Amino acid sequence: MSLKKSVDVVIVGSGIAGCTLAWQWILKGKSIIMISDVEKGSSAVAAGVYNPTILKRFTSVWKSREQLEVLNSFYPLVEQTVGVSFLHPINILRRFHDDKEIKTWLRKSYKEDLKDFMYSDIIDRDIYGIDAPFNFGLVKETGWLDTIGFMNASLDYFKSLSSLILESFDFDQLSHHEDYIYYKEIKVNKIIFAEGFKMRSNPYFSDLPLQGNKGEVLTIKVPGLKLDHIVKSSVFLMPYVDDLFWVGATYSREDLTDNSTEIAKEFLTSRLERFLSLPYEVIDHKHGIRPTTLDRRPFIGSHKDYKNYYVFNGMGSRAVLIAPWAAQNLYDSMYHDADINEEMNVGRCYK
Numbered sequence: 001m002s003l004k005k006s007v008d009v010v011i012v013g014s015g016i017a018g019c020t021l022a023w024q025w026i027l028k029g030k031s032i033i034m035i036s037d038v039e040k041g042s043s044a045v046a047a048g049v050y051n052p053t054i055l056k057r058f059t060s061v062w063k064s065r066e067q068l069e070v071l072n073s074f075y076p077l078v079e080q081t082v083g084v085s086f087l088h089p090i091n092i093l094r095r096f097h098d099d100k101e102i103k104t105w106l107r108k109s110y111k112e113d114l115k116d117f118m119y120s121d122i123i124d125r126d127i128y129g130i131d132a133p134f135n136f137g138l139v140k141e142t143g144w145l146d147t148i149g150f151m152n153a154s155l156d157y158f159k160s161l162s163s164l165i166l167e168s169f170d171f172d173q174l175s176h177h178e179d180y181i182y183y184k185e186i187k188v189n190k191i192i193f194a195e196g197f198k199m200r201s202n203p204y205f206s207d208l209p210l211q212g213n214k215g216e217v218l219t220i221k222v223p224g225l226k227l228d229h230i231v232k233s234s235v236f237l238m239p240y241v242d243d244l245f246w247v248g249a250t251y252s253r254e255d256l257t258d259n260s261t262e263i264a265k266e267f268l269t270s271r272l273e274r275f276l277s278l279p280y281e282v283i284d285h286k287h288g289i290r291p292t293t294l295d296r297r298p299f300i301g302s303h304k305d306y307k308n309y310y311v312f313n314g315m316g317s318r319a320v321l322i323a324p325w326a327a328q329n330l331y332d333s334m335y336h337d338a339d340i341n342e343e344m345n346v347g348r349c350y351k
Helices: 016-026 064-082 099-108 149-159 196-201 264-273 316-335
Strands: 004-012 032-036 087-089 094-097 118-123 136-139 143-145 164-166 174-176 181-183 188-195 210-221 230-232 235-237 244-248 281-293 299-303 309-313
Touching: 004 016, 016 032, 016 064, 016 309, 016 316, 032 149, 064 230, 094 099, 099 118, 149 164, 188 281, 196 210, 196 281, 196 309, 210 316, 230 281, 244 264, 264 281, 264 316, 281 316, 299 316, 309 316
Parallel strands: 004 032, 004 188, 032 164, 094 230, 188 309
Antiparallel strands: 087 143, 094 136, 118 136, 174 181, 181 188, 210 244, 210 281, 230 235, 235 244, 299 309
């Protein structure tokens, strides 16, 4: 490996968070090295849905407007650079379970933080194969990111720049100096760890209160089902390609084993069959461990002692939406003296 003397940042991790970080630097003319063992993480099984609302309680996602504005400019720039499309804007139809939910929807759709996203009229839509006796509410400015397509295209591009090293990160090879860092033969100004749940084995950031949240999703085949929306009930049903659909997702903080479970499969299929009346076939069943935090805010910022060691983690199931905005905030803090949003600044864990 040749000596790298002018690399601006090393990024450890190649999931949604790591790839998003790398692109924020590259699109602004900075140089990066990404180090990854490309082991399957939660990003590899994420359906990639982005949604500015929480449809269980009809509330808004934290900083959703700011995050959407960055998302809608960031991913198209990446698509233009690599010549691959992976962002798919598509509205969500929230299936109502009873009249009480309808009344709650109608009341909340006029709230200042929700009115841009929740359509105030009830949608009477007859969809063949979908049972919805109480109709739907429409959520706008939503969609999904083909996370596998995004990560694969990103890694191919980083490789073309000679900016990708495929290996497990060796902390014993990390040498800290006041103004720079060596990792093996690489000299770099700053290093950012975007390792997801594996951060719990990072000797510099393992003391942060990162939690695991296991998620499982299904890919099913439903011949004859035509959807031009994502349907959200107790689970979501999202059109993928041809007759294939995603069904998800489960959330478990107790079972963090690295395997898919029959319990989760039974949960997903039983909830699906409450509103899907067509026959279907389960094609695939995937799982991953999401990195989550107690206060549901990411960990962004520098180590309390090693100021050029940074963490970028804890985005849970909303990484597609949060990561571009959070990465921009981190970049601006490094190069333009901007403050990291105090709610996600990792400094809150050191107080």
